[in-house]
Each structure stands twice: as C-alpha cells, then as structure tokens.
Amino acid sequence: MAHLTFTELLENSVAAAADVNSTLTSWNTQSTDIDASNVRDEGLDGRSVASRAITPSDGFAQFSDAGSVTLTNTSPALVAIGATNVICGPFNINESDKEQLVVRCSCKVRINATGSGAANKSVTVYMAYTDDASPTSGSTWNVIARSDRDFLLNNYGAGIDPPKRGVYTVSFLFSGGGSLSTANLHFGLFSSISGSGVNYYIADVHIHGVTYAR
Amino acid sequence: MAFRYRQKYFDANDALNIEDWNLNIKELAEEFNGYLDRDNFPNGSFGQAQIVSNAFTRVHFNDSGTNEAIDVTTLAWQKGSLCSLEVIATVDCILQVELGAENIWTGTVLDTYCVRHKVSVDGVTVAESGWQSSKQQNSCTWICGALPVSAGKHVIQHWAGVGSVDNANDTAVSIPSTRPSLNVQDRQLLVIERRR
Numbered sequence: 001m002a003h004l005t006f007t008e009l010l011e012n013s014v015a016a017a018a019d020v021n022s023t024l025t026s027w028n029t030q031s032t033d034i035d036a037s038n039v040r041d042e043g044l045d046g047r048s049v050a051s052r053a054i055t056p057s058d059g060f061a062q063f064s065d066a067g068s069v070t071l072t073n074t075s076p077a078l079v080a081i082g083a084t085n086v087i088c089g090p091f092n093i094n095e096s097d098k099e100q101l102v103v104r105c106s107c108k109v110r111i112n113a114t115g116s117g118a119a120n121k122s123v124t125v126y127m128a129y130t131d132d133a134s135p136t137s138g139s140t141w142n143v144i145a146r147s148d149r150d151f152l153l154n155n156y157g158a159g160i161d162p163p164k165r166g167v168y169t170v171s172f173l174f175s176g177g178g179s180l181s182t183a184n185l186h187f188g189l190f191s192s193i194s195g196s197g198v199n200y201y202i203a204d205v206h207i208h209g210v211t212y213a214r
Numbered sequence: 215m216a217f218r219y220r221q222k223y224f225d226a227n228d229a230l231n232i233e234d235w236n237l238n239i240k241e242l243a244e245e246f247n248g249y250l251d252r253d254n255f256p257n258g259s260f261g262q263a264q265i266v267s268n269a270f271t272r273v274h275f276n277d278s279g280t281n282e283a284i285d286v287t288t289l290a291w292q293k294g295s296l297c298s299l300e301v302i303a304t305v306d307c308i309l310q311v312e313l314g315a316e317n318i319w320t321g322t323v324l325d326t327y328c329v330r331h332k333v334s335v336d337g338v339t340v341a342e343s344g345w346q347s348s349k350q351q352n353s354c355t356w357i358c359g360a361l362p363v364s365a366g367k368h369v370i371q372h373w374a375g376v377g378s379v380d381n382a383n384d385t386a387v388s389i390p391s392t393r394p395s396l397n398v399q400d401r402q403l404l405v406i407e408r409r410r
Binding site: 002003004006023047049056167213 | 231232233235236239240243246247248249250251252255257258259260261262264265266267268269270271272273274275277278279312314316318350351352353354356400401402404406
C-alpha cells in the first residue's frame with residue numbers, strides 16, 4: 001500500500017525546507033505503490049474495469065435445425081454440416097495466470113432406423129480440441145476426456161420402435177495441464193455409429209466457450 | 215474521492231495561514247491512504263493485469279470416468295462415488311452448478327424403470343432432472359442451477375436415484391423384481407463461483 005505521510009508546518013515557526021521535502025519525498029516514493037489498500041471498500045464498479053478484463057475471450061458456434069447432417073461413419077470423425085466443420089474458436093488461455101476456460105456443447109442426436117434395423121446401434125458423440133490456428137478435419141485433435149456420450153438403441157421386438165432420439169449436452173473446465181498458454185484453441189464435435197447400415201442425424205449444435213481471467 | 219472537498223481556498227494577496235495549508239494537504243493524504251474510489255479513475259482504468267486472479271470468478275471442476283454402479287434395490291437418493299466438490303468461499307457469492315452424466319443400463323430395460331439426478335449445495339437441492347427411462351439404454355443427463363451462499367465452506371454433491379415410476383403422479387413407487395442394472399459412467403460437475 002502507498003501510505004502517504006505529511007509533515008505539518010507549524011504556525012509561528014520557520015517553514016523548514018526539510019519539513020516540506022519530507023512530505024514531497026513521501027508522496028514521490030509512494031506514488032508508484034498505490035494498490036487495493038488505497039481504494040475504499042466497494043469503491044470501484046463496472047465503469048472502472050476495462051472491457052475484456054474479466055472474460056478476455058469467448059465465442060460460440062451454432063448450427064440451426066436446418067443445418068443438420070445425416071451421417072453413416074463408423075469411425076469417429078469431425079462433424080461437418082454442409083461444407084462447414086463444427087468447430088468453435090479460437091480461445092485464448094494462459095493457465096499460468098490462473099485463467100480458466102469453460103466450454104459447453106449441446107446438440108440433437110437421432111438414429112434414422114426403426115425395428116430390427118436399429119438393434120444395438122450406438123451413436124457416440126464427443127468433443128476434442130486442437131491448437132491448430134486453422135483447424136481442419138486433418139488437424140491433430142485431442143479427445144476431451146469424459147466428454148463422450150453413447151446413445152444406444154435396442155430392439156424391443158417386432159413392431160416396436162425403440163427410442164430414437166437423444167440430447168448431447170456437456171460442460172467442462174478445459175485444462176491443458178496447468179501451464180498452457182495459447183491463442184489458438186479450437187473445439188470440435190466428433191461422432192460415429194457402432195455399426196454399418198444405419199444412418200444417424202445431428203442437428204441444433206451449439207458450442208460456447210468463455211475464458212474467466214479474474 | 216481524493217480532495218473532493220477542498221477545505222480552504224487561498225485568494226490573491228491573502229496572508230498564508232499555515233493551518234489552512236496543513237488542512238488541505240492532510241485532507242489529500244487521508245484520501246490517498248484508503249479512500250480512493252471510482253471517481254479517481256477514468257472509465258476502464260483497470261485491466262486484467264491490475265486485478266488479482268480469481269477476484270470475480272473461480273471455476274471448480276470434478277469429473278470421473280469410473281463406472282459408478284447405482285444400487286437398484288432402493289428408491290433412496292445415492293451419492294456413492296458420484297462427483298462432489300468442496301468450495302471455500304472467501305466472501306458471499308453465487309454458486310452456478312452444472313452437472314453432466316452418462317447413464318448406461320444393462321439387462322432387461324423397462325419403460326417405467328427410470329433414473330434421475332440431482333445436485334445439492336449443503337444439502338439443498340439446486341437442480342434436479344426428470345425421470346429418464348431405462349428404455350433409453352445409453353443416454354445422458356445435463357442439469358444446472360444456482361444458489362447464493364455466504365462466505366465459508368460449501369459442499370456440492372451429485373446424487374442419483376432409480377425406481378419404477380408411476381406415470382400418474384411421476385413418483386417412484388416400487389422396485390420391480392426384474393430390473394436392469396445402472397452404471398453412471400462419464401460425468402462432470404462444474405461449479406462457477408461468482409463474487410461480483
């Protein structure tokens with residue numbers, strides 16, 4: 001804390017240079033040490049804080065119901081709707097400065113089959129990240145641990161359609177190990193189905209991320 | 215605000231009263247020694263570098279991919295090894311809670327045999343899902359809620375419960391003799407502690 005001292009000048013006394021200089025020296029020395037203790041409690045409000053000081057980066061990507069895709073891939077692949085990969089970013093994070101990045105994603109999942117055709121077919125959806133500045137399906141993607149969700153249909157007998165629809169929603173605190181510093185984090189949505197012959201559908205994808213810096 | 219009220223004013227040709235001088239300087243010093251406020255700083259003066267880490271927000275997170283077998287012989291809420299967090303709040307704040315979990319049923323699934331999840335803060339339920347049928351053999355749950363809390367230690371806990379649900383009143387009424395087993399697999403508990 002900058003604590004300013006003040007040497008009073010006394011009535012009927014000579015105004016000594018030392019007394020004046022004492023005050024000026026204190027103020028000069030302390031002028032670079034002003035901190036929170038110099039500010040009164042509840043003395044600051046939103047006006048005082050610069051834009052993006054608290055949440056320096058955020059972003060979202062969304063694809064409406066019309067922007068759906070029907071897929072058949074049995075190996076995990078980056079979801080693309082039309083010509084657009086389902087990717088959200090870039091996000092900046094400096095974990096050494098205790099910045100924290102929260103990411104959320106939701107989408108609809110549907111398996112396009114009924115009866116025995118859909119028996120035991122499972123759709124897996126998960127999220128992955130890359131620090132590629134211009135990410136593509138060919139970038140190095142790292143799976144977000146425990147972000148995967150399975151949607152399994154079962155066969156309940158002839159004439160009985162199994163449930164075909166599900167909702168994928170996850171939210172997580174991204175961690176790069178505690179010291180990651182990058183300006184290029186991107187998050188993508190991946191999916192696959194466990195067997196061939198049945199297609200599935202993903203729509204209404206929303207990915208949102210926000211960095212909490214303070 | 216520093217020197218908002220000038221105590222004494224000097225006019226030309228006045229004899230300098232040293233007490234007036236002292237009063238003005240003393241007022242200024244006292245304001246600097248702990249009473250500066252927003253009126254002293256231009257808008258947007260403080261950026262990320264000037265604010266201490268976690269001053270406004272702290273994110274807590276607990277996740278697990280270990281199968282948690284839910285006891286399907288009881289209607290009671292269970293916590294087992296489901297996610298939990300202990301948050302020590304230094305000041306009054308709001309806890310924003312988000313829970314995601316994956317339900318994996320095995321065995322003979324039943325339309326009316328269901329699972330539900332909830333999150334509690336210090337025993338107070340802040341978010342609770344509806345019943346999800348085991349007929350959705352692999353499915354996921356996501357719920358969120360928020361609660362203002364006072365400074366101190368707080369425990370956030372994920373719970374799960376199963377039962378055969380009476381469609382008439384949406385309550386779990388029984389445990390059938392033939393029932394599927396349930397594992398809660400991948401799961402995340404996210405808590406955002408907002409202070410201002």
